[in-house]
Amino acid sequence: MTNDIIDKNRNSNKREEIVPAIKRRDFLQTGGALAVGLGLCQGLPSLARENNSTTPFAEKLGWQVSVQHYTYRRFPLFEALDKVAEVGLRHIEIRSNLKLDANKPDINSDEKMPNDAIKKLKATLNDKGISVPSVFVDFTGNPDQAKRIFDFWKGFDTEILVAEPPADCFDLLEELCDEYKMRLAVHNHQKGRSEYWSPEIVLEVCKDRSDSIGACCDDGQWVRSGLDPVECLNKLKGRINNFHLKDVAQKGNPDSPNTIVGQGQANNAKSLQALMKLGYQGLIVIDFEHDTPDLQEDMARNIAFIEKQAQRLLSQKQG
Secondary structure, eight states: OOHHHHHHHHHHHSOOOBOOOOOGGGGGGTHHHHHHHTTOTTTSOHHHHHHTOSOHHHHHTTEEEEEEGGGGTTSOHHHHHHHHHHTTOOEEEEETTSEEETTEEEEESSTTOOHHHHHHHHHHHHHHTOEEEEEEOOOOSOHHHHHHHHHHHHTTTOOEEEEOOOGGGHHHHHHHHHHHTOEEEEEOOOTTSOTTOSHHHHHHHHTTSOTTEEEEEEHHHHHHTTOOHHHHHHHTTTOEEEEEEOEESSTTOTTOOEESTTSSSSOHHHHHHHHHHTTOOEEEEEOOOOOOTTHHHHHHHHHHHHHHHHHHHHHHHHO
16 A cells, blocks of 8 residues: 555545443433434334343344544543443444543543553543444554554453454564454445445455454445445455444545434445344444534434334344
C-alpha cells in the first residue's frame, strides 16, 4: 500500500467505524428507557427486560453487540463511554486516532497513551462494565510500531485488531498475532478508498496464512462499492474475524450517506441471516456514521433492529 493510499484511507473517512455498554442492572433505567420513549419495546423483547441484558437474543446466537468508537467521534473517549453505557451496550471498538480526554486534547486513544491515562481508562471501563474486544488501529509497516500496538492492547484484553495494513507487512502481523494470541481483521472501506474493498482481495492476503488473519466485514461499505454483502460473506467463510453492521442510502455510491440500520439498501437482515448460516459467533459492531442530535435514539433503534432480527433467526433455527 503506498503512502498516498494510506493517507487517503485515513483522511477521507478519518475513521469511520464503532460499540456500546451500560451496566446490565441499569439497562431498564437508561438504554431501556430510550427504547420505551421511542416506542421500541416491541424491538427489545420481554426477555431483555427479564434478564437485564440489552441483547439477549443476539447473545443466544453467540453474538456480542458492540459499537464503533467512530459513532461517538464528536466526544472524547471518556465521554463516548458514557454514551455507550447509556444505550445499554457492554463492548466498544476503540478507534485509535480519536481523542481520549477533553482535558488532554493532545492525547489520542492509542498506544502512545501515558501511564496515568492508561490507568484512568482501565478504571473507567471497569466501572462502566465495558470491554474492548476489538480496536481499529493504523499500522505503518514499522515493526517496532506494530509490536507496540499489539503489546499495548493486549493489556486491555483486546482480542482483535482491525486495520487496513500496508500490503507488505502481513508476514510481520501474522507473527505478532501468533505471539500475542490475537487476531487481525482486515477491514474493507469502499472502492476507491481502500485496497481491501472486495472479498477477493482480502482472501488473497489471507491465503496460506493462519486463521488469525481474516476479515472485518463491513456490509455497508460493500454496498457503497456496489457489492452484495451476502455473496461477500459467503466468499469469506472461515475467515470472518469481525463484522461491522452498517446501512447506507444508495447502493453503488461510494459517498452514500449512512442510515439507521434496516432503513437503507444494505439489507442488513440478510447479512445477519448469512452470518448465522455460516456459524459466525463473535462481534456485531454497530458502525453508525450519522451523527445528529438524535444519536442516542438512533442507536437505540439500531440495537432494537439487531435484537428483532436475532429473535427471528432463533425462531427459525428452533422451528
